[in-house]
Amino acid sequence: MKILLIGSGGREHALAWKIAQSQLVSRLVCAPGNPGMAKVGECIPVDDPIAFSKENSIDLVVVGPEQPLAEGLADRLAEAGIPCFGPVKAGAMLESSKAFTKEICDEAGIPTARYGHFTEAALAKAFLDEFEAPFVIKADGLAAGKGVIIAEDRQQAEKAIDDLLNISGSLVIEEFMKGYEVSLFAVTDGETVQRFGTASDYKRAFDGDKGPNTGGMGCVSPAPRFTKELEDRAMEEIVLPTVRALKARGVTYRGVLYAGLMVTDDGPKLVEYNCRFGDPECQLLMRRLRSDVVPSLWGAATGRLAGVGLDWKDEVGVLITYATKGYPGAYEKGSEIRGVEEAEKDDSIVIFHAGTKEEGGRLLANGGRVLSITALGEDYAYARGKAYQAANLIDWPEGFYRKDIGEGF
Known part of the structure; x- marks a missing residue:
């Protein structure tokens, strides 16, 4: 093939x-x-x-x-x-339009946050009266994982409304949901739905979940605390109804459904959908998958997913994102990265490239998020130790990474 x-x-x-x-x-x-x-x-x-x-x-x-x-x-x-x-x-459109996803949730009775969809700033600001702070403001269109602002007070929320409307012309305001976040993945050919693992990612730039939202500064997989019972419930109440609702609209969804969930006291609720594997979650899923991934990709693409099984390794995974200083704001490209091959000599480590380029035999940074350092182990503490050991072997003064990925599990 x-x-x-x-x-x-x-x-x-x-x-x-x-x-x-x-x-x-x-x-x-x-x-x-x-x-x-x-x-x-x-x-x-x-x-x-x-x-x-x-x-x-x-x-x-x-x-x-x-x-x-x-x-x-x-x-x-x-x-x-x-x-x-x-x-x-x-x-x-499940990813490209937050408003579309909310429509699907309404149609299929999928648990999600209360919301409003707006194209005018005055109406959006008036809607803030419906909720108490913090406020969740989302650009309606694609924003590379950075189109969500959690405003701690009314003033921040109104500024976020103005900023995001300038970017996308349309936004969604949501009720803030309390709980913990989980990334749930499923592969589907529009009929059969195959579970494809879970992860928990770290979106803020700095330790202690401080700083601006990023595309992801690290993750662990499978998602700690997310039990088989909770996963079953999320599949039955969120993922499967979504596939059926799309089918009812004449859309045969073939690919991966990435459900960002908030696990609340009332159970899992949908935060958002992505129409592709998460980054950095995909890196750990591929590390943890023992079986061949191609039958799932081919089966989903051709409507032949029924009967395709998956075999997962027993190990858990920890991933550290090594990013250029300044990310997710302005940053400089072109700094040299040394020590990647040395760090990968450990069998438990695989380092995936994101924003890199080669020039004259040298590996250079060419983006915001530059390397994904992945480690597997029998438990999160072991994998975490291996991942940070590898990160410390990389010589890149212009880069930074969070020091608390996988802490406490």
Whole structure:
């Protein structure tokens, strides 16, 4: 099987790393890829995935990031008869439109926060009277994991409304839910739904959950405290009704459903959906998955997911995101990173590249989140120790990472 993988981040490196291990795969092309992905597949800039797939007899296209899905890449591939792991544009609206997701929740009776959808600042600000602080303000469109502002008081909330309306022209205001967050993953072909693991990520930039929201500064998997009973409930009350509600609208969702959940005193409630694997969660899921991932990707893309099973390792995982100083704000590119190969000599460690590039034999930082350091172990404390041991071997003065990932589990 020949596979084209779209993307260049840590999530895509993890997918490439796992896909390349499959006995079913004869060729893996990563477009455009990164230095880490170049070690497991061919990295080629591809302007037109449809033309490239036809010319190179590609059997399956796997789309990593959300933007191409929101723009309808899966629709165009379907029209060309090329199987795609990733939902069509109407399904990707679960991520590209917070308001659309809330409509689905209303239709299917899915537990979620009370909310209002607004395009005018005055109405949005008046709606704040419905809640007590803190207020949750979300840009309606894609925002790379950074379009959510939790305002501690009315003044911050009104500023957030003005800022986010300027960005997206549409926003959702939600009731603040108390509890702990969990990332729940499922793969589906629109009929069969396959559970694909859980994780808990760390969104704030600095230790103690301080600082601005980021795309994710680390995670642990499986999600601590999230019991089998809670997972069963989330699947039955949230994920399965979503797939059915989309089907009722004529949308056959093929790909991964990433449900961001808040586990409250009343049980799991939906915070948001993403239409792709999480980053950094995907990196740990691929590390923890013992079985071949390709049958799940192919089964979802072609409507043949029924009967495909998964086998997970017994170990748990801890991931540390190594980011450029200044992220998620302004940061400089081009600083040299040393010691990655030394850190990976430990069998429990795999380091995935996100924002890197190679130049003259040197590995350089080329983004905000740059490396994902993953470690597996028999418990979180062991895996955590291994991950930080590896992080300490990397020589990169221009980078930073949180020191409290996986603490206390």
